[in-house]
Amino acid sequence: MATTTPRPRRQPAETPAEHGPRPGRAAGLLRAAARYSAARCVVLALCIVAGAGASLLLPYAIGRALDAVLSGHASGHVGADATRWILVCAALIGASAVLDAVDSVLTGTTNARTTAWLRGRVGRHVLAVGPRATARFAPGDLVARLIDNAAHAGVAPATSAALLAALVAPVGAVVALALIDGWLAVVFVAGAPVLVLLLRAFVRVSSDCVARYQQVQGDIAGRLSEAIGGARTIAAAHTEDKEAARVLGALPELSRQGHRMWHVQGRSQAQAVAVAPLLQIGVVVVAGHLLIEHRITVGELLAASRYAVLATGIGVLVGQLGALVRARGAARRLEEVLAEPATVYGDSELPPGEGLLELRGIKVARGGRTVLDGIDLTVPAGGTLAVVGRSGAGKSLLASLAGRLADPDEGDVRLDGVPLRSLGRDELRREVGYAFERPALLGATLEDTIGFGSPRPAPSRIREAAGAARATPFITRLPDGYATRCEDAPLSGGEAQRLGLARALARGGRLLILDDAMSSLDTVTEHHIAEALLHHSAHGSRLIIAHRAATAARADAVAWLHDGRIRAVGTHAELWERPEYREVFGA
Secondary structure (H helix, E strand, O other): OOOOOOOOOOOOOOOOOOOOOOHHHHHHHHHHHHHHOHHHHHHHHHHHHHHHHHHHHHHHHHHHHHHHHHHHHHHOOOOHHHHHHHHHHHHHHHHHHHHHHHHHHHHHHHHHHHHHHHHHHHHHHHHHHOOHHHHHOOHHHHHHHHHHHHHHHHOHHHHHHHHHHHOHHHHHHHHHHHHHOHHHHHHHHHHHHHHHHHHHHHHHHHHHHHHHHHHHHHHHHHHHHHHHHOHHHHHHHOOHHHHHHHHHHHHHHHHHHHHHHHHHHHHHHHHHHHHHHHHHHHHHHHHHHHHHOOOOOHHHHHHHHHHHHHHOOHHHHHHHHHHHHHHHHHHHHHHHHHOOOOOOOOOEOOOOOOOOEEEEEEEEEEOOEEEEEEEEEEEOOOOEEEEEOOOOOOHHHHHHHHOOOOOOOEEEEEEOOEEHHHEOHHHHHHHEEEEEOOOOOOOOEHHHHHOOOOOOOOHHHHHHHHHHOOOHHHHHHOOOHHHOEHHHOOOOHHHHHHHHHHHHHHHOOOEEEEEOOOOOOOHHHHHHHHHHHHHOOOOOEEEEEOOOHHHHHHOOEEEEEEOOEEEEEEOHHHHHOOHHHHHHOOO
């Protein structure tokens, strides 16, 4: 008796800590994003540097204004010098406000543009990889990477520019302290290594928990996507509570990593808050001593206290470093997707022919298990071959190989003598059509769904294909007919399959592949559509994945697939004499 081979399981995405992309590759993606936003980042950095310059000049201007006011009071007359410095202070405060507003606008627009670019790049790559992408990553995990991780990685260019420019304020403040009196700078620099060590420890510790947080977040998104896709099965089995527990089972780990991440940042900021005042107090104490010795003025004492605050502005740096750490972790997850090789096409064209399909020495492994082994199969030009077998025998994978939605690990697939790998993308997709068990209804309207593809079939061809697929009756019953929006069309499973079949019929080509595309049709409708496919289709050859004996009986020949191997090839009538073959159909 034929046995059932378990369906290959999706391989979990590797974690950054295990076999994910190296940090250098993530840095490469962030550098590419920075190049894309280079002009805006330069303007942003200049605005931040100008704002930092205004912040550095302000304590000096306030100090000079204070000295001028005190000098005027001592002489009994506040002169024009004091007024001039007060106006300078007002101008610097106004310039800081304007530059801060420009900084906010530039930061927001740069983050949005960079995020959109990352999403476009990764999204196009996912489509270029094709079905292999969802074999490696769960659909929900891919969505999480495209939406959430791209948003985190998208802030990297603006944050990097802001971080580099933000260093101007503390470095400039130390220089200003040195210009007031060298001992003030010496006092601050003596304690600066402690702040540097705090920043270094923060980056090292937070990298691990951020990467783990993002991984768990992606796992939850993948499980949620699977649960939504199987909502009817879950409801029918009354396993809502069990499924909710499975989907949300990782929430405690997500919460733990989130608390750990914020604990690390909070602890770093708390340590900085504990160290920074000590440095500020040290600077003020030395400045007070210098004032007593008449080496600096009261205004310079005030300026020194402000410069000490600017020099210890580590809180801003911690926040920006935290954003960069999250961006780096998110970029690693995006790089895991980009590391999947895109499908490479050739530039060959097909010679004249009617769709001779040859599979030679095909071997495919999934998840460490051989799914197809030693497949040698031919679909004659202009003929129809049905492939039958128990669930898990590898039928859908064979259908994917026949039209190069997947590539074999070993062996070769040829169409009219030309290897599919060497064909150009346009040539391949023009000559090979597909219809699936659960077709995706892409397009705004039902007409768009049937005509989906490039180039788009003519309207007359779309309606002719809809008629052949027996879709015309239910389409014309809708108020807007072919112009009905897909989301407004209440379609059954069989009606959706008929739209998918119509889409395949509308395109023509040398080879038509049906992957269980008529499983939801009633027997009468299936009979009419099968007659149209076999005798009135514009396609040359047909490969049909069949689960019904009636479908297999209409084919010119049947390939019986068992445990990843071809067990027999013959007509349905010939194979029906074998009890094991009849068991495939439950007979």
